[in-house]
Amino acid sequence: MVEKKNRKTKKLTVDKSIEGRRIDWISRLLGPPPAGELSLGIGDDAAVWKPRRGYRAVLTVDSQSEGTHFLPGWLSPEEIGRRAVSSSISDLAAMNARPALVLVSLLLESERTESYFRKLYRGIAAACEDYGALIAGGNISRGPLSITVTCIGEARESDITSRDGLRNGDELWVTGTPGLANLGLLHLRDRIFGGSSSPEIRQAVAAFKKPRARIVEAAALGRGWLPHAAIDLSDGLYKDLLHLLNSSSNQGGPEVGIVLDKQAIETLQPLGKLCSKVNRSPCQAALEGGEDYELLLAIPPGRATTARRRAFDRKFDLPMTRIGTVTSDQPGLWLKTDSSGSLKQLTGNGFEHF
DSSP, X not given: OOOOOOOOOOOOOOOOOHHHHHHHHHHHHHOSOOTTTOSBOBTBSSOBOOOOTTOEEEEEEEEEEBTTTBOTTSSOHHHHHHHHHHHHHHHHHHHTOEEEEEEEEEEEOTTSOHHHHHHHHHHXXXXXXXXXXXXXXXXXXXXXXXXXXXXXXXXXXXXXXXSOOOOTTOEEEEESOTTHHHHHHHHHHHOTTTTOOOHHHHHHHHHHHSOOOOHHHHHHHHHHTOOSEEEEOSSOHHHHHHHHHHHHHTTTSOOOEEEEEXXXXXXXXXXXXXXXXXXXXXXXXXXXXXXXXXXXXXXXXXXXXXXXXXXXXXXHOOOEEEEEEEESSSOEEEEEXXXXXXXXXXXXXXXXXX
């Protein structure tokens, strides 16, 4: 009788490339997705997911590239990763959608160390965890430092807020302080505030380095304030107001314009205090700034009650400021320059991504 030997099937192994080893490390970092969230995720050719019943998928993509959005030495690897995720998810906030999945395409020069890569990706993963989004896949390749983040969210169709809903009489409100991030950028690039490091300057630099997508704030505003239109402020107030106007006019409805209140914009703090240090107009700083990732919303008249404003401020510790009005009497974009109601038609620039 011939005794049979126990045979163990050997697992085939191959030498892993740098990309393969990094994907393995990412898989260990993230761990398995929660049950029911993904049918297939990292490790297959594509991810498989579907929104909850009654929800629509909402998709967006954004890139952050060294030399365009930031310069070497401005941000830590973790800050670069977090900023890339926040800038993309901010588009979902404008649409009042919940982030669900993220796909990350990463270009990285070969001379970057493994430590740098891991710090960068930990920043990406930490931001996704903060926003409640799963990393479902992506790509890693060699090239000049750039992160492209595709975000997939979900929302009930009745809750989605687009750019094209401006109506006569709507009030224009902003979260936070538009223009502050651009002052932070200018200080990092040109040291416009010299060697000073006041709390206000640190706040401006943090607004640029560590933007926050207003996901939970947008959900609260969607429930109580019922915005007709919204946009996130990535191109500067001037350009993004034009985006709202153009989107609404393309729908074929009555032509409307926007009248901004200069005095209201100049009350934004610490924007006003910082602009006074460099002899710059706070209104100009807000109009021409960019990458604030705050929300600009068109709110029906009467919805932004004192009680709602106080409740919002208590919950989020975030100012909401009314900066203008939508009107059918004055097509175009205008600035009310004083209390007498004098109007000046606006022309200008915003943040340039090229």
